[in-house]
Amino acid sequence: MDDEFFSSRPEDPLVLLARQDLDPLSAHELEERIAALEAEIARVRAHALAVAKHRSAADALFKR
Template sequence: MAFDPFGEEQSRPRPRTHTIGEDLATLSISEIDERIAALEEEIARLEAARARKADTRSAADAFFKPASGNAVR
């Protein structure tokens, strides 16, 4: 199959995820906006997971904290 300079340009598949440090020069504004939205959703998901873990840790710390005056020396 020969190269056709007047043929329709083949669109290359875009990754659906974002790689930190990736070259952004080939992305359109709408593609950048989509990635920003996806990253904001991921940040919210990570913050929720962090909050759940912090709550669990606080509960465990409170449960296993020795009562004042009864500490073993």
């Protein structure tokens, strides 16, 4: 995985997650992990959309 994609902070949870050894996990555990990650992706996308809408509203309010 490309280390430049991740934060330069070694304690960043995303960095730790990406570096975690997956070999000890069973197929079931891997499926559970995928489901949890997909739920997190949906949560982040929803938040990003809300941030974009908020920014758009602020830009419209202070439009010159």
